[in-house]
Amino acid sequence: MEMMPVKIVLLGPPGAGKGTQAKSISNRYSIPHISTGDIFRKNISEETPLGIQAKQYIDNGQLVPDEVTINTVKDRLTWEDCKNGYLLDGFPRTVAQAEALQEFLVSRNENLDTALCIEVPSSFILERMTGRRVCGSCGASYHVKFNPTKVEGTCDVCGEHEFFQREDDKPETVKRRLDVNIAQGEPIIAHYREL
Numbered sequence: 001m002e003m004m005p006v007k008i009v010l011l012g013p014p015g016a017g018k019g020t021q022a023k024s025i026s027n028r029y030s031i032p033h034i035s036t037g038d039i040f041r042k043n044i045s046e047e048t049p050l051g052i053q054a055k056q057y058i059d060n061g062q063l064v065p066d067e068v069t070i071n072t073v074k075d076r077l078t079w080e081d082c083k084n085g086y087l088l089d090g091f092p093r094t095v096a097q098a099e100a101l102q103e104f105l106v107s108r109n110e111n112l113d114t115a116l117c118i119e120v121p122s123s124f125i126l127e128r129m130t131g132r133r134v135c136g137s138c139g140a141s142y143h144v145k146f147n148p149t150k151v152e153g154t155c156d157v158c159g160e161h162e163f164f165q166r167e168d169d170k171p172e173t174v175k176r177r178l179d180v181n182i183a184q185g186e187p188i189i190a191h192y193r194e195l
């Protein structure tokens, strides 16, 4: 059966499970899952000009500038695999990006089908992210409540006993990221409500 092309943007805070939902939605509709974070990371690891440029912002905890991000996404959306639609994850992250996407679509006589926002109470996200622990020896990832080791204090994978909490999983960091994300996210949600 030929499916209608479906174009989706996925919005929501970090730690809401966007990645998991993105995978299942893109499988369900046979559309590419386009994550700007993934694109930047791939370019950074391949040391492309885009990667070198993006790295300086990402390493400083800043957003990559709109112009660079918008051009990157526009280019990606002209690939052959986007004929069937696509799911955007991590984009738009600013109102300027949302407006640029809208202009791009209008110029091609296309439109977005859905802006889907995953809402998760901040307290749940905080519990999920701050409970994460990583094995210091092999890097296996656990959660103190939702995904504990089988034997307390012993890594299931390598049997070692040292665990640590990633810097960006610490409560102050998670709270700051959530605040920033809410401040940035609200106007984008308002933009799509209006559309």
Ligand code: ADP
Pocket: 014, 036, 037, 038, 040, 057, 058, 061, 062, 063, 064, 065, 069, 090, 091, 092, 093, 094, 097
């Ligand atoms: P995170 O949830 O840690 O922000 P992402 O994988 O979504 O992870 O993105 C990693 C980094 O890439 C971001 O912190 C940001 O610097 C940059 N980035 C991703 N998407 C965008 C975007 N739409 N606009 C600007 N910068 C972006």
Ligand code: ZN
Pocket: 135, 136, 137, 138, 139, 140, 155, 156, 157, 158, 159, 160
């Ligand atoms: Zn281990």
